[in-house]
Amino acid sequence: MSKIAVLEKFSSFSEFWTPKIIGELNGQYVKLAKxxxxxxxxxxxxxxxxxxxxKGTMTMEFRDKTEIVREGEIIIVPRGIEHCPRVDKGEAxxxxxxxxxxxxxxxxxxxxxxxxxxxx
Amino acid sequence: MSKIAVLEKFSSFSEFWTPKIIGELNGQYVKLAKxxxxxxxxxxxxxxxxxxxxKGTMTMEFRDKTEIVREGEIIIVPRGIEHCPRVDKGEAxxxxxxxxxxxxxxxxxxxxxxxxxxxx
Numbered sequence: 001m002s003k004i005a006v007l008e009k010f011s012s013f014s015e016f017w018t019p020k021i022i023g024e025l026n027g028q029y030v031k032l033a034k035x036x037x038x039x040x041x042x043x044x045x046x047x048x049x050x051x052x053x054x055k056g057t058m059t060m061e062f063r064d065k066t067e068i069v070r071e072g073e074i075i076i077v078p079r080g081i082e083h084c085p086r087v088d089k090g091e092a093x094x095x096x097x098x099x100x101x102x103x104x105x106x107x108x109x110x111x112x113x114x115x116x117x118x119x120x
Numbered sequence: 121m122s123k124i125a126v127l128e129k130f131s132s133f134s135e136f137w138t139p140k141i142i143g144e145l146n147g148q149y150v151k152l153a154k155x156x157x158x159x160x161x162x163x164x165x166x167x168x169x170x171x172x173x174x175k176g177t178m179t180m181e182f183r184d185k186t187e188i189v190r191e192g193e194i195i196i197v198p199r200g201i202e203h204c205p206r207v208d209k210g211e212a213x214x215x216x217x218x219x220x221x222x223x224x225x226x227x228x229x230x231x232x233x234x235x236x237x238x239x240x
Contacts, residue, residue, distance in 0.1 A: 003187050003195045025168035048145035067123050075123045076143050
């Protein structure tokens with residue numbers, strides 16, 4: 001029940017593609033991630049996922065289209081839809097909303113898969 | 121699967137205390153609300169609620185403390201906790217995450233209670 005200053009939380013870590021938890025509600029986590037370069041194609045069979053860009057620009061690739069998501073914009077990826085986030089220039093700071101059980105690489109186990117998310 | 125520009129959505133309506141839906145995921149709605157002056161004391165018995173301030177300053181009163189939530193800050197109100205949002209100066213633009221069934225006045229039916237939320 002204390003407020004959370006989001007940009008301060010982003011400033012407290014530097015690893016890329018390693019989401020950190022800042023809040024929990026209704027079985028969902030609020031996470032922060034710093035993105036750079038490419039991620040991996042994946043989907044989440046049972047979970048929708050929200051991305052909100054706080055800094056920089058994220059490119060979200062779908063199999064049939066590409067969305068460029070800038071600061072102050074959000075995109076919701078429905079369950080079952082293959083997607084691949086990417087950052088073409090510099091880094092992007094992204095907030096995620098997703099069920100607590102969600103693995104960020106979805107159905108793909110990858111060297112970047114994190115299974116033990118840290119609270120910050 | 122199209123991106124949403126949040127500030128543009130805020131600019132598309134002017135009513136206060138009348139949340140508008142901009143997204144849906146995992147049984148939750150993402151809503152936008154413009155706040156001004158006082159709201160009503162209430163609680164949600166079965167739902168946690170997240171508030172994220174996009175513009176202005178919101179004061180969140182609890183029975184035992186007060187939190188001032190500024191632009192770029194969030195606050196999560198756990199289920200069962202009485203709270204009363206308020207804006208002391210000008211208006212505040214606030215994003216909400218909460219289960220689809222949530223009434224914004226919780227357990228209190230009030231002249232401000234909206235039961236039919238509009239998508240924008």
